[in-house]
Amino acid sequence: MQKIKLHPSGREVDCQGGDTVLAALERAGYALPNNCRAGACGECKVKVISGQFDQGMVLDMALSQEERKQGYGLMCMAKPLSPELVIEWGTEDAKPKLFPPREDQRFVLVDRIARTPNILELHLRPVGQVMRYWPGQYLTLGDERAGAPRRCYSIANAPRTDGEVVLQITRVEDGKTSRWAHDEIKLGDVVKLSGPYGTFIGDLSVDSPVLCLASGSGLAPILALAEAALRRGYRKPVTLMFSARTEADLYDTGLMQFWETKHRNFSYKPSLTREKRDGRLHGRLPELLPQAFKDLSAHSVFVAGNPEFVTACVAAAKALGAREEMIHTEGYFAQAQPETAPASQLVGTWPT
Numbered sequence: 001m002q003k004i005k006l007h008p009s010g011r012e013v014d015c016q017g018g019d020t021v022l023a024a025l026e027r028a029g030y031a032l033p034n035n036c037r038a039g040a041c042g043e044c045k046v047k048v049i050s051g052q053f054d055q056g057m058v059l060d061m062a063l064s065q066e067e068r069k070q071g072y073g074l075m076c077m078a079k080p081l082s083p084e085l086v087i088e089w090g091t092e093d094a095k096p097k098l099f100p101p102r103e104d105q106r107f108v109l110v111d112r113i114a115r116t117p118n119i120l121e122l123h124l125r126p127v128g129q130v131m132r133y134w135p136g137q138y139l140t141l142g143d144e145r146a147g148a149p150r151r152c153y154s155i156a157n158a159p160r161t162d163g164e165v166v167l168q169i170t171r172v173e174d175g176k177t178s179r180w181a182h183d184e185i186k187l188g189d190v191v192k193l194s195g196p197y198g199t200f201i202g203d204l205s206v207d208s209p210v211l212c213l214a215s216g217s218g219l220a221p222i223l224a225l226a227e228a229a230l231r232r233g234y235r236k237p238v239t240l241m242f243s244a245r246t247e248a249d250l251y252d253t254g255l256m257q258f259w260e261t262k263h264r265n266f267s268y269k270p271s272l273t274r275e276k277r278d279g280r281l282h283g284r285l286p287e288l289l290p291q292a293f294k295d296l297s298a299h300s301v302f303v304a305g306n307p308e309f310v311t312a313c314v315a316a317a318k319a320l321g322a323r324e325e326m327i328h329t330e331g332y333f334a335q336a337q338p339e340t341a342p343a344s345q346l347v348g349t350w351p352t
Helices: 021-027 065-069 176-183 216-231 253-262 285-292 307-319
Strands: 002-007 012-015 045-050 072-074 084-088 102-114 119-126 138-143 148-154 165-170 190-197 210-215 238-244 266-272 300-305 327-331
Touching: 002 021, 012 021, 065 072, 119 176, 138 165, 138 176, 148 165, 148 176, 148 216, 165 176, 165 216, 210 216, 210 307, 216 238, 216 253, 216 300, 238 285, 253 266, 266 285, 285 307, 300 307, 307 327
Parallel strands: 002 084, 210 238, 210 300, 238 266, 300 327
Antiparallel strands: 002 012, 045 072, 045 084, 102 119, 102 190, 119 165, 138 148, 138 190
């Protein structure tokens, strides 16, 4: 058993015999950016500060000779040889590079599910290349010819090998795009999506308890983040608090119960604001937080919903000690425009 030490955080990860550094990090819950897992793309390149490792077979185009001399290695193929391998990764470096958005990607609607009286869930599969994204990001959907301008919607699922994306769209009576999505798109229709956009991702090296706060279809990015974390074996406590007006506005309750049963570190706490039901919390989440938590100074906090909800939740979390750098927010504005991350934060360009 070897140790992989992350610099500058000082955190240590066990590496079993035969494991690559990437495999060991993923087993411990860390998400080192990677793509090919075959030493060909270079996305998992990090600097090795000390220790010996077997780099294995990698392509020069992914790891140049000059980079090797400087101490860099591709962690998807690297296997530690010394008792300890210190790599320069963590904190700021652990924020994943983002995939450049692509416009007008063609998807087919393969399923549509009414989650609540106002929230429709669309399942869309790509006709061409799978869209790569990070859980928590969003995309745009619309059809100008149908009178539905592009609007931003969070992706509600973690990435899948078949590229299917799930959107949860709240019907807005004066919203042309939401009404088009609810009333006009049929199974088998081809629609165009652009994305991914957004940085509601957080620092993937963080190894802390997680508190997620969501209202309405703000649950969508939280679902993607939670699914990805649980799938990769995140071990710290994850609490999801969801605010809904009535019992009918709660959705994905079965999935929440499945996660609670399968993952002992996951806890789901829904609250109703306009209806009393036995066994439910009642009231707004900012007012319930002090009852549920005495101290949030060690928590990573993710908040998604309308801007007023986000603002109130952030204030309540900070009052309980939540640290600014560990709070991540996604507020929904009716006319929000997509924002592409700066080039320095992108992983590269899409192959043509």
